[in-house]
Amino acid sequence: MSVSSPSSVDPTRISDLPKLVGTTATVSGWVTHLRSSGKIAFIVMRDGTGLLQCVVPKKEVSEATWEQFGALTLETSITVSGEVRTDARQVGGVEMGLKELTILGASALDYPIQPKEHGVDFLLDNRHFWLRTPRQVAIMRIRNEIEQAIHDFFYERGFLRVDTPILTAAIGERSGLFATEYFDEGNAYLAQTGQLYGEAAAAAFGKIYTFGPTFRAEKSKTRRHLTEFWMIEPEVAFNDTHANMRLQEDFVSFLVQRVLERRPAELTEVGRDVSKLEKVKAPFPRIDYGDAVAILQKKGSTVQWGDDLGAEDESLLVEDHELPVFICNYPKKAKAFYMKENPDDPRTVLCNDLLAPEGYGEMIGGSQREDDHDKLRARIIEEQLPVEAYAWYLDLRKYGTFVHSGFGLGLERTVAWICGTPHIRECIAFPRMMHRLHP
């Protein structure tokens, strides 16, 4: 490694330029548009922080610089120097009168992404380039804002972040596991949830959350599913199902308000109707499962008590609301074995889904956990799960069991709803789907 030299200062970014009006600045980036009119030319460049138009009048630059302009192609990486000046016609309010132009890295003529419409399949094939475009940059900045807000929300409330294993023995939910060989231990599976480990951690630290990738090998082909997605799973000791729902609505409201406050330009870039987001403040409506079935039947649905709710049912329930909606206390047989039996109606469990408005579907699934050792063990056997694998999980009920609850928030579904994107595949840098492992 070389030692630092006097020239190794932090580079100026396009977003810094409004503060530098009247000075000569040097910026590096990539060419996004080229226009020329014989004796005046324009370079629009990007550097990840914004766009900058450089004006190149033939008679004000050297002949060599003018010829270099002719060599530019889309996405050539360049360094430009020149006077920063205000110009009301530009997006950032400034432009550069170019004096010097250096080509850092040439770009082949067949750069696939053009300033025009493309199909989604083509764009996903070129995801490594698609990410450079303004809309995608905006979505990723909003995603990043949400991720930071998640950490801030829990940190401020005294939660401990726990990183749970990605390689697991078969535990958690049952269907759609990705398997891989694991030394002499047989198969390991990519984690579908960190929850069970989260429960153990909650007994150690009180309030915890996990934040990591999760994997589902289901052959889902819908706009709401990925095979690899990021999930946030809080788990709180001594919180019952009601406290759990209060945490969820405070959490979701916090995330939405944070994006509204700090990323208004990005919301504009993605074309989001923010008036709908501005209404998202706790408390959210709560509909008991039994009432939901009655509402659905009144709307003409054929659901019967005991059925799980389908995507169409969810849309019908959400259509009358501008806020996310809780659906509470589903029938036991429609839900996972670890959910606590409802003492007021043992046919049901203490749980909730949180449905996002505008048809974005299930954003959160949460529940109070079964804390009775014998009932939990019976449920594991009833579901024909291998009891031995759950020995440590049952131990949590054997040594100081405790009321506790938690939930899982799907990051990409949350980003999709807040950004208003039609498909969650735009909400993660490199989506993994059934038919997509590249790039």
Added chain:
RNA sequence: GGCCGCGUAGCUCAGCUGGUAGAGCAGGUGACUGUUAAUCACCGGGUCACAGGUUCGAGUCCUGUCGCGGUCGCCA
């Protein structure tokens, strides 16, 4: 996996009741001093996914295969 749909130029698409393969953008050449996905002129660009069938003749109709998308289920 069920159902529906799509596959034509580098990209986005048009191509009718079957009759010699099209446009816009991108690329090349040239013009133009304030453009915002600049504009204008000219030029190059095709195994119509693949295989078979019907027909004088198939991008078009039929059958099959492959690839992909949407939707449902699974869930976040």
